[in-house]
Amino acid sequence: MTPIESPNLLQQQQQQNRSSSKRKLDEDDENNALDDDLVYVRMRKDETTKTTLHSSWTGGGGGSSGGDGGGAFSKKKSPIHFFIRMMSKGYNVVIHAYPEETVKSIHERIEEMKGIPLFEQRLIFNGKQLQWEQTLVECGIQNDANLHLVGRMRSTEHPQAWQVVNDMVSIVYDLCHGVNLPDAVKSIKSLLTTYINLALAPKPKLDADSATSYFQIFMNSSAISVLVTLYVSPYTGNKACSDTCIKHFLNGCKTSLSKTFHTQAARVALEFCKLLSRVGTNDPLYLFCRSSLGGFLEAAEISLAASEDENHKGLVLVQDLFPFVRELADSLLRNLDLSLESPSLANPLLNSVEDFQAFLVPVRTGIEQQQALRGCVAYHQKQDKNKNGLVAEEIEYLRLLYDQLLSKIDTCLQKMDKRFTDKEMVFEENYFYPACSLYLSILKELHKISKLYDGATEELCHVLMRRKSVMCLIIVKYAKRADEHQWILEYKNVTNFEARRHLAMMIFPEVKEDYEELHEMLIDRSQLLTESFEYIARADPESLRAGLFMEFKNEEATGPGVLREWFLLVCQALFNQEHALFVACPKDRTRFLPNSASKVQHNLHLEYFSFCGRVIALALMHKVQVGIVFDRVFFLQLAGKPITLEDIRDADPDLYRSCKQILDMDSDFIDSDALGLTFIREVEELGQRKAIQLCPGGKNIVVNSKNRVKYVDLLIKDRFVTSIAEQVSHFAKGFAEILSSSKLQQFFFQSLESEDLDWMLRGSEDAISVEDWKAHTEYNGYTDTDIQISWFWEIVGRMTAEEKKVLLFFWTSVKYLPVEGFRGLGSRLHIYKSHESGDRLPSSHTCFYRLCFPAYSSMPVMQARLKVITQEHIGSSFGTW
CATH class of the missing domain: 3.90.1750.10 (Hect, E3 ligase catalytic domains)
Structure with a gap:
């Protein structure tokens, strides 16, 4: 992907809209570089102010956006004082300013006081970089606040990335303040694409740490918050602009970044979700970001840490994901209640299930890691928070959620069973397809959750056994090839032959007709x-x-x-x-x-x-x-x-009987060595007999009452496993x-x-049923009341079992019917009336299950013709086993 340069014309227009222009960055001047270390700034706990979404981001409750250098205001509030920590100097600077002054005016004071070039300064407050256009009140700065001054553009590892993201943030801030910028969406998208390209650009060592630094820049630069601010901005077009740009960035990460970097993309999506959740959890952009987060989680690294310390920097915390699990679980439970009522709810249920699965995977993995250290959790046992301190609440919640979902799916299956029994599903198969298919997906997730709690698997098995009939119907009718169904193997006793065959056949690729x-x-x-x-x-x-x-x-x-x-x-x-x-x-x-x-x-x-x-x-x-x-x-x-011994009964009846006798033999008799057995097996090869030792030194080990079980096991293994292993x-x-x-x-x-x-x-071992055959046959040129058709079925009814097989093979190339009989062929059979003379034999088109014969003049004539077919086919084909 080729990096896209930021539009120079738009930058020039922005410079004209602002009261003062930025100085050009001189990347060759190394003398004025500041220390690159970053320390998060904390306000005093008793002075921290909670602000609303709008006022904290856009100054909705604050005054003017301010002028340059703290010029005159019509109504000034009382001045405030705060501290700026100078990293390179090792001491703090006290600043007195009015709340309505801009961040840029503070930068200009620092330049005047300390001689640090304006373009090299970056102020950090509460972990976020402050933007020049913001006022102090918009930033939430109050008395005794601590700010941190860093020199990012000169000393950072990725100066170009900071420049690109700052250009983007500047455009967005202008839009938030009502500035009319032509082609703003195009410009922001170009800068976002450029930023992703920078992360992808070839480097000597592009690894997870490099990705972390790029995405950390994006998060520290206030890019996420300003884009969400733009989304809630009251100015016309801003919401659509933000929606387009946020989706563009997340989609770009999804399509351009390898899964190695999805952990970092997940952190960005997580921040978007946290801020947009205040707008509303049903908001379309929030739902998009949540779904994107779920997609990134597949390859994301998850931490069990209670907070993001240095050991877990750059990872996604389990605790951060649980609010989404709760939210999705509530939606899933609601949609399950309504899943049988209206087809319009199929897509909401599908979305709920897919997102729920995505978030559940890392959460479940995190809990599995926890339990690997502390042991499995007993089902229906209250968690000891002291014992499972990091994720105790999450473990307990997931256990309760498992109960709720299991009960809900049990109710849904019961209702579905009644609909199948009442034959409603015959007419509404397509209507209920999505719900039926998704029930299997939910059951698969319940199966995975059950592995976390002792006794939970048994509960799931009880539900499946109660709903065995409907489970089998759902599997046969609605289990899709693209889904993973191996979990059902652990509950094989709740399936029947048709369900097991359907699951097994989906392992094969589909036969193509091209x-x-x-x-x-x-x-x-x-x-x-x-x-x-x-x-x-x-x-x-x-x-x-x-x-x-x-x-x-x-x-x-x-x-x-x-x-x-x-x-x-x-x-x-x-x-x-x-x-x-x-x-x-x-x-x-x-x-x-x-x-x-x-x-x-x-x-x-x-x-x-x-x-x-x-x-x-x-x-x-x-x-x-x-x-x-x-x-x-x-x-x-x-x-x-x-x-085992019982498994060889049909394969080698003689060996089976001998082994049974050895095992049932009186202990004293076998200990007397009357049989003269040792741990060897004699085999004949090329007319010669040779002895195979069943274990090292086997020829010297006498079979007795204590080792005879081992002897039989080794004998069976050598005869039926080792000898045919290749x-x-x-x-x-x-x-x-x-x-x-x-x-x-x-x-x-x-x-x-x-x-x-x-x-x-x-296939079926049952004799071919003429009635079943007749019920699955249609006519072309004949009707079921024609005399020739009556003769035909009467003749077939008198045939021997082998003659019926041969006739069926001549007709269809099928000699062995499926277990279901003619119903299992997948197509009905056909008898066509030919217009040839009565001395012609019947013909067939086996591909279409089609038998053709003329209107024979009498039953004996027809019988003679059919007899020739069966006899001739036996003579010219493969006969019988």
Whole structure:
């Protein structure tokens, strides 16, 4: 970003409007530089005067803005005396002046008394630099006040920054006093942009300390207060000018500054919020600044200090943020009460939730830091302020707020449940969408707060269990892909299969429909596995996430139907035991786990496991049921969970029975060493048997009643974990490469029960219901009363289970229905009337779930044609498992 110079023409006009001009800064004169140290000035406590917003900033209750050098006034008040500390000289100067005199007149006296050039002087009072145009009464200076004289422009680390901000403040002060300045908004915005650019300008060491000094200049220069003064100024156009300029500065910080500097930007936004809150917490500019502050807090450094001491200088204090948390919590509670009454309240509730989340993150982090030092807080336990002195009030408030929000969301869910039960939501789905979606966001925040208090998680779980049915509906209908839902994993017992599947599927990227972005494959059926491996295993994962376009060589068919068939054929090949990648469970030949001996029979076995992981992930992403499932021990390893004896029941029934016998055996018998067991496992590899030690020195450790549990655990671990660790790792790697984030691979499997994944991969195990099939079929050219349609369904009803599967596959390229049956296909099926002769076989368009056949003359003719289709399809395709 290129720095913008301050407008010279406007400066010249300002100089004409003022009674005396500023001297030009001579940056080469080093002899007159003052000490750069800054000491905050304090008035005596008994003499501190509270002034109103308007009078303290603009002199609304004060007199004239004063003239140069303290000239004559028509009505002068009694003079006051105050002290100016001279840093470079080490002593104070006593000044007597009238309240109506300007700050500039005091600077001129100092120049006359001490010879310090006017342009090098800066007066600081109560931590703020005084502006020349202000009167002493406007600054709140009274008898015995202490001011501090510093030489900023010459000795400061950033003299140009002081010059830019002072030019901006001067323009704003003129506007506040009714001076008409052309292009004032443009000039102020230019100076603010220049200031941000100065902070971004290349420096040898641009770090947090450098950012702190720049933003400290902005805060010490009264820039914030004068811009807010401009906002409340009575002169026409000033409010709009201030609104535009403040938004310009905060937006500039947001878009131009890296997150490294957001702590400093947050401090500026915080000061704007504090001052604008006096205007009103519903004021649009205040709400904008509050929202900006929330945005900066994401990367801001938070301190638990009770005050800003040297150790916490430049940080945001937790205590400074809590007023906003209270304010947002009140708004959130109000909007929750009304969230089901009117759709117009959707946006206010959304804004409340988003801002509440933003402020809660650093507050929660601060309390977590506190509790790391002092221990977790018991739920419903009053805080000991002596024990948690720094944030005791905040900890107590957040606990009470948790109770209130939990009770309120419970009531909202109860009302929502009734609306779903009464079917109101069927007609008002879009009407209530925002509220339903935001309830999940609020529950996520409650989940995070509950971690701060012992027992709070149980309270949240009780509410979720009471509202389980509506929670599942909300998750399925309204949980959005862009949101983070991992927290629900900790309450998996309050979800059902549909809710868990919906959450798991959102981890995948959305399948795109733009054919130009799809990953194209042209595969020879005779080289199915080899060519599919080259297209999938060698591809950039990013191209696979976009979607797939599949075509078989020398075949015209393309589209989703062909892709579904390809998934079925490839999975059949991958899990075919002839390829030795997987072994089937003895009791269920559609249930598989990796083959520990895969490396013996397959040179590229690990690459093929990665390929298989990609294929399975893609099948899930495209919602294709492929008819195979994983054994429980395979599923648990993918989820990063331990394997117990009960988990191996189906994978190895013989080993399961043997281990059970060892554990149930009489202690005296096993201690007699009648079994002759030691801590080894014998395996066969390439026709030879070898012994694997289950632990160091295992061959010399005899199994007895005291160590048999350990023996069984190590035996199971070696058989089902260690021996296939590489295969599982490569499968998981391939699977993760298809997800929207590879870090979510374990979460995908953890979010599901093993039965859930079975249903997602294999689909329904129930026999195909002809009535369900018929209910989800529409007609084109036929009606449901036509004789051919009656014949068709009667013939289908007489088919065997396998014939129905084959007919369904011919029609749709779907062999395994989803768990929901035909309802889960996502589209209705269609029967079209063709105008061909009756000797033609039916045809299909699998992409559109469309079956076409002519008006056959009799039921036997139709039955014969359908019989040919089913028999021919079995002969030419992949048959059965």
